[in-house]
Amino acid sequence: MKICIFGAGAIGGYMAAKLAQAGADVSVVARGPHLAAMQANGLRLIEGETDTHVDITAEEDPARLGPQDYVIVTLKAHSVPPVVDKMQPLIGPETTIVSGVNGLPWWYFHGHGGPYEGTRLETVDPGNAQWDGFGPDRVLGCVVYPAAEVSEPGVVRHIEGNRFSLGEPDGSKSERAQALSKALAEAGLRAPVRPRLRDEIWLKLWGNLSFNPISALTHATLDVLCTDDGTRQVARAMMVEAQQIAETLDIKFPVDVDRRIRGGAEVGAHRTSMLQDLEAGRPMEIDALVRSVQELGRITSIPTPTIDTVLALVTLRARVAGTYP
Numbered sequence: 001m002k003i004c005i006f007g008a009g010a011i012g013g014y015m016a017a018k019l020a021q022a023g024a025d026v027s028v029v030a031r032g033p034h035l036a037a038m039q040a041n042g043l044r045l046i047e048g049e050t051d052t053h054v055d056i057t058a059e060e061d062p063a064r065l066g067p068q069d070y071v072i073v074t075l076k077a078h079s080v081p082p083v084v085d086k087m088q089p090l091i092g093p094e095t096t097i098v099s100g101v102n103g104l105p106w107w108y109f110h111g112h113g114g115p116y117e118g119t120r121l122e123t124v125d126p127g128n129a130q131w132d133g134f135g136p137d138r139v140l141g142c143v144v145y146p147a148a149e150v151s152e153p154g155v156v157r158h159i160e161g162n163r164f165s166l167g168e169p170d171g172s173k174s175e176r177a178q179a180l181s182k183a184l185a186e187a188g189l190r191a192p193v194r195p196r197l198r199d200e201i202w203l204k205l206w207g208n209l210s211f212n213p214i215s216a217l218t219h220a221t222l223d224v225l226c227t228d229d230g231t232r233q234v235a236r237a238m239m240v241e242a243q244q245i246a247e248t249l250d251i252k253f254p255v256d257v258d259r260r261i262r263g264g265a266e267v268g269a270h271r272t273s274m275l276q277d278l279e280a281g282r283p284m285e286i287d288a289l290v291r292s293v294q295e296l297g298r299i300t301s302i303p304t305p306t307i308d309t310v311l312a313l314v315t316l317r318a319r320v321a322g323t324y325p
């Protein structure tokens, strides 16, 4: 089974290192100093007290790797549409594309059923680049739970978690999903195949939608913004709007909104990924985490006044930082 991880930064690098250590046929596509370090010295993974090193095939040009059984995409959401053409040499007739990206996935309404079946989402797939360039039938969904970072070029530091939930858009327990689940399990990762992956997508998105932009606007850590009276109410209002949209789309939340906010607070003094991106001068995943939910509100005719307000503020914040068009 040939697996290529496209965008092997924090999450992709963690997966790649675990798969390579387990003897899987895995390669990575990367760029810049991180790529140069992996090519020169291999990939180093620091997990708690364990510090390992593995040689890995790392390329900038996918054409040097050829067609794969699985391409696992672990880019930031906004980085995917521009590389659809570049990824084509990795894609053969049987290639499965695994979308390990936060936020609402571009394939959301593929295999969804009902009146919204096949609806395209402009906020996460402008111009249908992924829908047309990959084809939704190739896609296997994935919700990424671990936290990791590239601590220096060629070095990935795992912070916590090892679960990558997988799920077919139509909820079936396909052979391709089970085969990848097995390969990831052999690498020491948990990869259950879920019949209702969209429920998990929403449970994660619920927090990212609200906590992440509020943290970018306030520079507060999760424990603070989830317990401060004012920001907790803003987050809660955004989450209630999102819940109305999600439930219209037949999503089932296993916890209520206040439990979810308490869960955020319990993570502790964490700087959300959006705050980390803002502080590092990188683009934030505003479209995939926030604007996509506003788009779903428009599609389902559900008003999103609080989401609209926070989205306007964080968009302007990004523009002022020079990281959003």
Ligand SMILES: NC(=O)C1=CN([C@@H]2O[C@H](COP(=O)(O)OP(=O)(O)OC[C@H]3O[C@@H](n4cnc5c(N)ncnc54)[C@H](OP(=O)(O)O)[C@@H]3O)[C@@H](O)[C@H]2O)C=CC1
Binding pocket: 006, 007, 008, 009, 010, 011, 012, 029, 030, 031, 032, 034, 060, 074, 075, 076, 077, 079, 083, 100, 101, 102, 103, 144, 145, 146, 147, 148, 149, 150, 273, 285
């Ligand atoms: N990190 C975490 O703890 C978690 C992340 N996630 C999600 O996982 C996804 C990936 O995040 P994360 O791993 O943190 O992101 P990273 O930025 O660490 O990794 C993405 C990598 O892709 C590289 N890249 C970007 N464009 C290209 C290109 N055209 N060709 C080759 N390489 C490219 C980036 O290089 P460069 O640095 O040069 O841009 C970077 O090394 C995101 O959606 C994120 O929200 C989910 C849960 C936790």
Ligand SMILES: CC(C)(CO)C(=O)C(=O)O
Binding pocket: 204, 207, 208, 211, 212, 222, 267, 270, 271, 272, 273, 274
């Ligand atoms: C904030 C958190 C932990 C969950 O919403 C997260 O996933 C992020 O930092 O992006």
